[in-house]
Amino acid sequence: MSTTLPPQPGGDTDVAAPVPVVRDSGGGTSLWKDAFRRLRKNPQAIAGAVIVGLFLLVALLAPLLARYGGEELPGRTYITPTHIPGFGEVDGFPLGLDRFGGDLLSKLIWGAQASLVIGVISTAIGLAGGLLLGIIAGGFGGKIDNVIMRCVDILLSVPNLLLAVSIAAILGQGAFAVMIAIGVAQVPIFARLLRSSMISQRSADYMLAAQTLGLSRGAIIINHQLPNSLGPVIVQATLTLATAVIDAAALSFLGLGGGRPQTAEWGRMLTYAQAELGIAPQLAFLPGLCIAITALGFTLLGESLREALDPKTRAK
Known part of the structure; x- marks a missing residue:
């Protein structure tokens, strides 16, 4: 693109001088792309991602x-x-043995797998139940909303771990009972969070546009309102994974996890390490350290994601 300059004084002819046009190559970015860009610059998010990745x-x-x-x-x-052999006392067992004669390092590694399975499945159960209740309450409102939220308030009045212990005690011992108990205890948290997020979207411009086009309420909720309300729920799911790992260890510590005494699971390892604290403190220290570091990783990542998606911090 060029622009013709006026004739220069004293010149015989008009000269067309090109004038460069500066084009704005920048463009808008989506919410998740912007959040990912902020996460890459956040040391807290990087530390959390490294811990979670290693886990x-x-x-x-x-x-x-x-x-x-x-x-x-x-x-x-x-x-x-x-005497229970500790660090390097027996060849082939770098971290020593547990009270049953199992390799402590191998038990910790298998315990990570057990914690991952319990954490993911229990979070998925809580997320599925919370999404169902949240969609009904936040999307349709009215008397249905009031009934669901009063039930959610009742569940939220009970401490999370106490509710999980009560459910696990009713269902009986076993890993499946633990996953159900932890998942059900998380349902009211997801339900209330999704409901609040969906209510905040009701007055958005895209909602008014969808209503003007004559779309049904169900189509508007599923195709427009719900996808734009999932951000806070996804963040909460990341944080809930940390809570699920801790709750699973707590239920196993209380004897509700089922399984054999020598089964590799961090909470169960803590339970049977109590009697040997005086002669083998590493049996309690190492599983506890694994639980703490894993929960810390998910917490750091979840909190960083929450900040990255927060409109107030994105505006800075």
Whole structure:
């Protein structure tokens, strides 16, 4: 694109001088692209992602990383009533043995897989139930909304862990009961969060445009209102994974996790390490450290994602 300049004084002819046009190559970015860009610059998010990534790798590659199975007891002959081998005391067992004669390192690796399975499935159960209740309450409102939210308020009045313990006690011992208990305890949190997010979207311009086009309420809710309300719920799901890992360990610690005593699961390892705190404190310290670091990773990542999606922080 060019513009013709006026004739220069004293010149015989008119000269067309090109004038460069500066074009704005920038463009708008989506909410999630902008959030990802902010996460890449956040040290807290990077630290959380590294921890979560390592946890996932260890859990998924447990059959390759662990030298022994989760319930194998290769070191039973080294255990005495007054001594449990610790770090490097027995060749082939770098972290030592547990009270049953199992390889402590292998048990920790298999425990990561057990925590991942319980955490993911229980979070999926809570998310599915919360989405169902939240969509009905936030999308349709009215008396249905009032009934659902009063039930949610009742559930929220009970401490989360206490509710999970009560449900697990009713269902009986076992990993499946633990997952159901933790998932059901998380349902009211997701339901209330999604309902609030959907209500805040009711007055948005795209909602008015969809209504003007004559779309049915169900189509508007599923195709427009729900997708734009899922951001806070996804963030909460990340944070709930940290809570699920802790709750699973707590239920196993209380004896509700089922399984055999030597089964590799961090909470169960803590339970049976109490009697040996005086002679083998690493049996309690290492599983507790794994639980704390894993929960910290999910918490850091979830909080960073919450900040990245927050309109107030994005405007800065």
